Structures are given as C-alpha cells and as structure tokens.
Amino acid sequence: MHTLIQALQFIGHNGALPSDPAAPTLVHLTLQMLAISAAGIAISLVVGLPLGLWLGHLHRFSFLAINVSNIGRALPSLAVLAIGDAILGLGLTVTEVALVILAAPIAMTNAYVGIAGVDPEIVDAARGMGMGGWRILWQVELPLAIPLVFAGLRTAAVYVIATATIASLAGYNGGLGYIISDEQSYHQSGVLGASICVAALALLVEGLLALLQRALTPRGVRLERDVDDEGIEAILPVTIGG
Amino acid sequence: MIGIAASLPVIPTFGGAPSSYACERANRLFCSGWISQNWSTVLWPALRQHVLLSLVAVAIGFAISFVLALLAYRWHRLERPVILVSGILYTLPSLALFEILVTVKPLGLSARTAEVALVSYTLLILFRNIVTGLRAVPDDVKEAARGMGMTERQCLWRVEIPLALPSIIAGLRIATVTVIALATVAAYICDEGLGVPIFAAIQDGVFKTELIAAGGLAVVLAIVADGLLVLVQRALTPWARGRRLGAAR
Numbered sequence: 001m002h003t004l005i006q007a008l009q010f011i012g013h014n015g016a017l018p019s020d021p022a023a024p025t026l027v028h029l030t031l032q033m034l035a036i037s038a039a040g041i042a043i044s045l046v047v048g049l050p051l052g053l054w055l056g057h058l059h060r061f062s063f064l065a066i067n068v069s070n071i072g073r074a075l076p077s078l079a080v081l082a083i084g085d086a087i088l089g090l091g092l093t094v095t096e097v098a099l100v101i102l103a104a105p106i107a108m109t110n111a112y113v114g115i116a117g118v119d120p121e122i123v124d125a126a127r128g129m130g131m132g133g134w135r136i137l138w139q140v141e142l143p144l145a146i147p148l149v150f151a152g153l154r155t156a157a158v159y160v161i162a163t164a165t166i167a168s169l170a171g172y173n174g175g176l177g178y179i180i181s182d183e184q185s186y187h188q189s190g191v192l193g194a195s196i197c198v199a200a201l202a203l204l205v206e207g208l209l210a211l212l213q214r215a216l217t218p219r220g221v222r223l224e225r226d227v228d229d230e231g232i233e234a235i236l237p238v239t240i241g242g
Numbered sequence: 243m244i245g246i247a248a249s250l251p252v253i254p255t256f257g258g259a260p261s262s263y264a265c266e267r268a269n270r271l272f273c274s275g276w277i278s279q280n281w282s283t284v285l286w287p288a289l290r291q292h293v294l295l296s297l298v299a300v301a302i303g304f305a306i307s308f309v310l311a312l313l314a315y316r317w318h319r320l321e322r323p324v325i326l327v328s329g330i331l332y333t334l335p336s337l338a339l340f341e342i343l344v345t346v347k348p349l350g351l352s353a354r355t356a357e358v359a360l361v362s363y364t365l366l367i368l369f370r371n372i373v374t375g376l377r378a379v380p381d382d383v384k385e386a387a388r389g390m391g392m393t394e395r396q397c398l399w400r401v402e403i404p405l406a407l408p409s410i411i412a413g414l415r416i417a418t419v420t421v422i423a424l425a426t427v428a429a430y431i432c433d434e435g436l437g438v439p440i441f442a443a444i445q446d447g448v449f450k451t452e453l454i455a456a457g458g459l460a461v462v463l464a465i466v467a468d469g470l471l472v473l474v475q476r477a478l479t480p481w482a483r484g485r486r487l488g489a490a491r
Contacts, residue, residue, distance in 0.1 A: 003345045073416065074464035076423035079457030082440045086271060086450035162335035166427055169337070171444055180341055192345050195338035206333045 006189030007196060014193075026176070030197055033164055033175030036092070037205075040099030040160045045153070047100060048107030052152075056115025056145070057137045065112035072105035077163040081170035090171035099163055103156035110152025114145030143218050150213035154206055161202045176201075273451040284439050284452075289459055292435035295428060296421045296467075299357050303364030303417060310365075311372035312398075321373065328366035336363070336424045340431050356428035363424055364417040371413025375406030408482060411475040415468050422464040426457075436460045 014026045055065050080101055084094035118141045126140045142149075168177025179186050179194035186194070277285070314320040331339075339359045349355040379402045387401040388394075403410075429437025436456045443452035 007345075070416075070419070070468070071465075074419045074423065074461060074468065076426040076436075076457065076460045076464070078426040078437060078440055079423075079460045082444065082453040082457045085444065085448050086453045090448060158333050158335075162337070165335045165337045169427070169430060169441065169444070171448070177337065180337060188345060191341050195341040198338035199334045199342065202333050202335050202338075203330065 003188055003192055006187075007192035010186075010189045010193035011196065026194070026197055029174075029176045029178065029194075030201055033161070033177070033198070033201065034205075036095065036167075036175055037099070037157070037160045037164045040096055040103060040164065041153070041157055043096065043100045044103035044107050044156055044160070048104035048152075048156075049111050049149070052108035052111025053115055053137065053142070056112040057133065057141060059116055062112070062116065066109055069105040069109035072102055075102065077102055077159070077166050078170065081163070081167055081172075085170055092172060092174065094170070095164065095167040095172045095174075098167070099160045102163055103160050106156045106159065107152045110148050110155070111145070114148030114152075115141045117148070118144045146217045147213065150209065150216070154209045154213070157205050157209060158202060161198070161205060165198050269448075269450055271450050272454055276451050277455050280452075284442075285455060285459065288434075288436045288438050288456065289463065291438075292422070292425055292460070292463065295353065295356060295360070295425045295435050296418065296463075299360035299421045299425070300364060300414065300418050302357065303361040303421075304368055304414065306361070307365055307368035307372060311369050311376065314369070314373055315376045324369055325366070328362075328369055331362040332366040334362075336427050337430065340427065344431055351431050353428075353432045353434055356425070356432045356434070360421050360424060360428065363420055367417045367420065368410075368413045371409050371416075372406065375409025375413075376402055378409065379405045404479070407479050408475060411471055411478070415471045418467050418471060419464045422460060422467060426460050436463075 011026060052065065055061050077098060080098045081094060084098050088094045088097065115137070122140060122144070123136060126136045131139070164175055165177040165180065168175065168181040176194045176198050180191050180198070183191050310320070310324050314324055334342075336359065339362065340355065343349050343355045343359055344351055346355075349358065383401060383405065384397060387397040392400065425435050426437040426440060429435050429441055436459055439452050439456040443449040443456065446452070
C-alpha cells in the first residue's frame, strides 16, 4: 500500500506536460511509447491487412493464412527481440521489426477470416447486381468483416504495447519500459508508477479502438454480431480446425 | 539486478566460464561448442523450470476457468462480468502486470508472482472457449441424452463436455502457447525459466549464441506443446477423426 502511494506520488511529480525533451516526463515517455507502438501497428496493418483481405476475397491459402498467426503467437516477444538483437544489434529498428513480426500475422489472419467468412450468397447477390471484384471487397465484404478485422487490430495493438514495454529489457532505451527496467535509479515506486502508466495506456488504446469499431460497424452487422465485441475471440473458433 | 547498462561493451568472454571456443570469443551468431558445454548447467535447467512454470500456470488457469465457465453456462448473467474482468487482465502488458504484482505484499519477487500473472493471461482464452464449446452443443443432442434417462449432471459430463472438447482444447492450445511465450518475461522478476539465459546474454553484451539458443528453445517448446495438445485432442475425440471441423463461422 505504501509503495502504491509512493508510485502515485511519482506519477504526480513526473506527470507534467513535456517542455524540455532533455528532461523527459512521464507524459513524454508515454507519448514516445505510443509513437513506437503506433508505428509498429501501422506497418503491421500495411503488411498484414491487404494480404489477409486479398486472400480472404480469393478464398485461397486458408491453411497458411490461419496458421501463420498461431505461429506468431508461439514466438515469445522477448525471444524475438533477443534474436533480433543478435542479428541486427540493439535499438529501435529491432523493436519495430519485432512488433511487426508479432502483430502483422494477427492482423492478417483476422482479416482473412473476416472476409472469407462472409456469406457466399451475399457475395453472389452483389455479383448478380453487376459489382466487380474490387467493389464487392470494398462495399460488401469489408463492411461485413469489420468486427473481425477490428478484433485483429485490437489484439495486435495490445500485443504491440506489451512488446514495446518488453523492448526495454532487450536493451532499447525508450518509452516507459526505460523506467521499468531501471529500478536502481527509479526505485520500486517509480517502476510501479511507470507500470501503471503502461497498463493505463493499453486499456485506453483498447477502449478507444472498441469505440472506433462500434462507430465503423454498419448498424445491421452490429446487431447481428453483438457477441463479437470482445476482441481476441475472433481467432479462437478458427483454431479448432488446425 | 537485471538492469541493462546504457553502453554495452563487447567483452570477449561470455556466459560466465572462460571462453574456450573461437566462435564464442568472436561472438558469432551460433556457437555449438558453447551450447554443448553449457547445456546441462544453463539451458537444460532453464528449460525444465520453464516447462514447470508454464504447466502450473495453465493447470491453475484451467481449473479456475473451468469452474467459472460451468457457472456461467448455467447462469448466463455471470458471463459478461467474467469476460470484462479477464479481458482487462488480458489487456495489461505483461511486464507492467509483473511489476505491479511484485509490489503486492505476500507476492514480491518470487515464482508465485509470476504464476499469478501467467494464470491471469489464460483466463479469458480458456473461459471463452469452454463456454463457447458448451453453448455450441446442439439442443437435440442434449434432449436425446435426457430422453435416454440421463440426469442433468450425467448429460453435462458424458455429452456436453465431451462434445465441447475441440473448443476447450483449442483454448488450451492458445493459452499454453501464450503462457510459454510470456514466461520468458517472468525471469525478470523470479530468475526462473528460459528468460534467465536471455537476460544474462543481453547483460553480457548481447551474446548471440545464448540469445538464439534460449529464444529458440522457447519457440520450440511452444510448438511442441501445441503439437502434443493436438495429439491429446485426437485421442480424446475419436468421433471427430476424418471429419473436418473447419472454421466455426
């Protein structure tokens, strides 16, 4: 309890808005972490989403598309960071590469499952109305797949923030993990304070993405698929077959 | 203390013992000599601890989730709050959760703390899959079972749970793989598991062989555990053999 109070005091003392980059505050470090994570998620989406959407649209390579995320899950983020350190050397590059390796498969698998799972009759109807492949994907399949695509995005975001924190243990001196990995300087209260900030950041991002998902999901789909709101479970039913 | 120094000078001796291999002194990507020399003192104990750490976490997590899932299966109203709480636990970044738990009085820097955190990551996955599996049992199957004179309890244990096994084991697979991956981070607070050599190697100035060996072992362990659970599922659900239980949606 005492440590908790000290940790909250630590957050209070160091929570001022960043003014001098040379003396980073918690806000500064949190924003830095957000930036690292956002970059990781953005690259993962650029790599994973188009591939997942396209393969899902074609209904091809389902085994690969589904199992790649299971393999991604088996990779311990610390091990990925460690092996990256060994090959590329310590630093931001390794962190971002690890983030993408861990997050891109999740984004891809969920996009694949979302698109491939669209009722074929709906796609037939769209084709019967004269729609081409692109329009079907963009105007029919994607809106219907939004809940699953977003579930993937949310899981990926959670993974990325967690991994960005761990990156500090693998030698990257940036973001809040920097404080967590340096108990000698910041004491237990500082470590706890930074951990609370990381946890809050993860919950906040997850919550905001959930709201964004709600706003982007067409109303008809929302009613039908209300159960899908919880995020990660999207991957679960798929693994039954694997 | 496992803190990382800001500057990392490359010291020619790694892994404690004085270096006897050229590839080790040169810090090449992979030095098989170092591995065979340190297998029984460094890697094997870490692997054993890692297996134990993961096994205990999954077992406890499964016990808790199973009870909660059976309760939520009967009383629907329980499902939302359980999902909400376990969802929040699942969302917390592992390192942050470890550090938060360390400050909780009876836990501290110990394997117990690591277990609590690891268990908390299994709950959402296991609970969800058990409940989903049970809910997916067709009503006419349950009616047939009751019609044959089974009591509610018999129906649950002999019909509903066996039919939910594919979904339950799918959950176990994800939970196990997740726990094995996260348990490497646990070494930061409890000096157990494959994270120990990983942290040691980073501290030793990024000793590549040890990083790749320990990281690789963690990946192989996850893949082997996943494969074993697939075999368990095959053995437990002989009726599903030869039939593809593809994507549920």
